[in-house]
Amino acid sequence: MPRRKQVPDADVLDAALDVLHARGPQALTFAALAEASGLAPATLVQRFGGKAELLHRVLMHAWDRLERRTAQLGAAAAPGPEGAVAFLVGLSEQYGGIDSYADALLVLREDLLDPESRRRGRDWKGTLARVLDGCLDGPPGSGAVLATYWQGTLLWWSFDPAVPVTEHVRRELTGFVTDVLQRARGGVPSRAEPGSPG
Template sequence: MPRRKTMPDEAVLEAALQLLHDRGPEALTFANLAQASGLAAATLVQRFGSKARLKQAALLHAWDHLDEKTARLGEQMPSTPEGAVALLVALSGDYGGIEAYAEGLLVLREDLRDPQLRARGAQWRDTLARILDRCLAEHADGRQGLGLLMASQWQGALVWWGFEPHRPVTEHVGRELEQFVAQLVRKGAGA
């Protein structure tokens, strides 16, 4: 009869994600996770098999959370350009300060290296773009791809903020996206 798990996989994966974000991808070892979770390294090896599978499971878990948060925010925000800005500002709040953002880029590197994680990223991009398209629909005037364009603008705003993080990331992103929407609405009205 198999032994009962003293800590569910979800809690272990949360601890693994915390290690990834706090100390970088190279710090995610069975020994470090054992120390962080209180489980034996051998138990963790039994559950996940390899460091690569552990990292992938932790990052897939993170994508699950991001999917859920994006869907929830997409339902809560009004289907307006202002709602699109509010959605992206809310998603930006998780980045915190510059050090957390920089560490997050190291985690993103791991997503880009793994085909399954890349596919999850592409799936999330498509979902986000559809939500943003819905928010921008009244100003689209038949133009396609505005949601993806806005998502790309958002990601660029995050990167540029990283070079000069003089104000909170949410304030910077909000200001940049409001300017983007103002240009989009003006362009749509003149078209």
């Protein structure tokens, strides 16, 4: 009789998230997860119920990981625009290269279809805005604006990933906070980025 493996749920959910990222939601079957985790399909069904419940648990697990990372980086964020940029660069590290970012969009699709994931996304936006507002000495709402700009920066990078995502995010957000936030305070940017208007 084979020895039973004691694998924590968190490890199984990590393996399931890897399957989801790499191959999409249709590929997240108990057979695929059994292969990835080393547990029997029947054991996985006992633990997680049906496929819909498994997918939901995986999404919640991904949110748990993202919220822990956000809290860790937020607690270490330095005051000032540089601290705000460093915080978002740190969050961008999770995407790695273009393949990893594209795989993450498969998970985003599932998030948008799951009401609890959408709620957690709204809450996360509020967390980002609070951390960024704490860093920035800008007008009210600056943190939410910077968070929104960051998401757009990631998307535009994905169409032309010529440099690492963290390098792109740092350059684009530094230019944004230098230019836009100084203008919002009634000042003039200290210098224009090469190729930028102004």
